[in-house]
Amino acid sequence: MRFDGLYLAGLGSWLPPATTSAEAVRSGQCSAETARKSEMESVLVAPDGIAPPEMAARAARVALERSGVARGDIAVLLHATLFHQGYDLWSPAAYVQRAAVGGTCPAIEVRQVSNGGMAALDLAASYLLADPARQAALITAADRFDGPDFDRWHSDPGTAYADGGTAMVLSRVGGFARLRSLAVVSGPELEGMHRAGAAFGEVEMRTRQLVDLDAHKRSYLSEAGMSQTLAAILDGQREALKRALSDAELELSDVDRLVLPHFGRRRLVSNYLRHMDVPLERTTWDFDSKIGHLGAGDHIVSLENLVRTGGLQPGQTCLLMGVGAGFSWSSAVIELLEKPEWAD
Ligand SMILES: CCC(=O)NCCNC(=O)CCNC(=O)[C@H](O)C(C)(C)COP(=O)(O)O
Numbered sequence: 001m002r003f004d005g006l007y008l009a010g011l012g013s014w015l016p017p018a019t020t021s022a023e024a025v026r027s028g029q030c031s032a033e034t035a036r037k038s039e040m041e042s043v044l045v046a047p048d049g050i051a052p053p054e055m056a057a058r059a060a061r062v063a064l065e066r067s068g069v070a071r072g073d074i075a076v077l078l079h080a081t082l083f084h085q086g087y088d089l090w091s092p093a094a095y096v097q098r099a100a101v102g103g104t105c106p107a108i109e110v111r112q113v114s115n116g117g118m119a120a121l122d123l124a125a126s127y128l129l130a131d132p133a134r135q136a137a138l139i140t141a142a143d144r145f146d147g148p149d150f151d152r153w154h155s156d157p158g159t160a161y162a163d164g165g166t167a168m169v170l171s172r173v174g175g176f177a178r179l180r181s182l183a184v185v186s187g188p189e190l191e192g193m194h195r196a197g198a199a200f201g202e203v204e205m206r207t208r209q210l211v212d213l214d215a216h217k218r219s220y221l222s223e224a225g226m227s228q229t230l231a232a233i234l235d236g237q238r239e240a241l242k243r244a245l246s247d248a249e250l251e252l253s254d255v256d257r258l259v260l261p262h263f264g265r266r267r268l269v270s271n272y273l274r275h276m277d278v279p280l281e282r283t284t285w286d287f288d289s290k291i292g293h294l295g296a297g298d299h300i301v302s303l304e305n306l307v308r309t310g311g312l313q314p315g316q317t318c319l320l321m322g323v324g325a326g327f328s329w330s331s332a333v334i335e336l337l338e339k340p341e342w343a344d
Helices: 021-026 032-038 052-067 092-101 113-129 188-194 213-224 226-247 265-271 285-291 298-309
Strands: 007-014 018-020 042-044 074-080 107-110 136-143 164-171 177-186 257-259 317-324 328-336
Touching: 007 052, 007 298, 018 021, 021 032, 021 042, 032 265, 042 285, 052 074, 052 092, 052 136, 052 164, 074 092, 074 113, 092 107, 092 136, 107 113, 113 136, 113 164, 113 177, 113 298, 113 317, 113 328, 164 298, 177 226, 188 213, 188 226, 213 226, 226 265, 226 317, 226 328, 257 298, 265 285, 285 298, 298 317, 298 328
Parallel strands: 074 107, 074 136, 257 317
Antiparallel strands: 007 164, 007 177, 018 042, 136 164, 177 328, 317 328
C-alpha cells in the first residue's frame, strides 16, 4: 500500500547487555560450530527479573518522549510478541498500556512471529487511515528467549535469539520520517514448517519441552523438499518487495539502506543476499550481528540505530524487509525527512 500522510514520530528501545558469542562458547551455551556459522558477534541477554512487557513499556516511554505525541492521542497500541510474556491467559498489551500510555484505546497483542513488528505497523497504518480523528499509534515488541524451553542459540540454528524491547510511534500529524509504502504477503502453505513432526499439543503445550524448530523443519523439509521450500520463501519475499517498491515508485537499486531480519550470516545470505543484488554494506548487518534476533523488534531497533548514528540521512530511503513463520513477508519503504533531535 502507498501512503502519503503517515509519519514515524518516535522510535525507542530497551536493550539489555550483550553476551559475546565467544563468551557463549566458553560457557557452553553455544557450540563452536553454531557460533562460527552464524558469525554473530554477540546477542543481548536480559538479566533475571524483567519480563518482556516491562521491556516494551520502557521502550515505549522512550519512543513517546521522543515523539512529542501526547499519550491521549494514541488511538491504538499494538504489542507484537513471539514467546512467553510471563503469564498465560493474560494481556501483555494491557500491561504495556497501563505502564507506559494509560488511556482507554484498544491495546491488542499481535502474534505474527518474527514479522510481528511489521504486521503491527501495517495494522496501525490502516487503523489510523480508517478515521480522521485517529492521530497516532504505538507499536511495541518485546521478548526474552531464555528459560528451560528455549535455547537461544540452538532452538533455531542459523538464528541467534536476543532479548529486548522496542517501540515506534506512527503519526498522521508529522514526524522525522515518512512511511512511503508497506506490503505484507502471506504463504500459509509453509505453516507446517514450524510444527511438522509433532501432533498439536504433543510437545510444547503439555511438557513445555525445549522448542526444537530444527527438528520441525527437518521433518517438514523431508516431505516438502528444501528447494521447493526455499522457492516458496523467496516467492513471498519477492512479492512483498515488488509491491512496496512499486507503491513507493522506487527500484531496489534506488534504496539507500536495507534493514533485514537479524539472521545469522549464513542464513541471511541463503535467504536474502544471495538472491538480491545488494552488498552487505548497505544492510545493517554490522549492528545486527551485535544484537541478535529480537523476534518482532529487529526493524525498529536497527532503524533507530541507523537514524541515531547518521547511517541514514535526510532525503534517503530505507527498505525494511521482514519475515515470520507462517509464513508472512513484509516490505516497507521509509524516507528520512529530518535528523531528529535524539540523533547523535
Ligand atoms: C520462528 C521465528 C520466525 O518467525 N522466523 C522467521 C521465519 N523463518 C525464516 O524466515 C527462516 C526461513 N529459512 C529457514 O528456516 C532455513 O534457511 C531453511 C530454508 C530451512 C534452510 O535451512 P538453513 O540452511 O538456513 O539452516
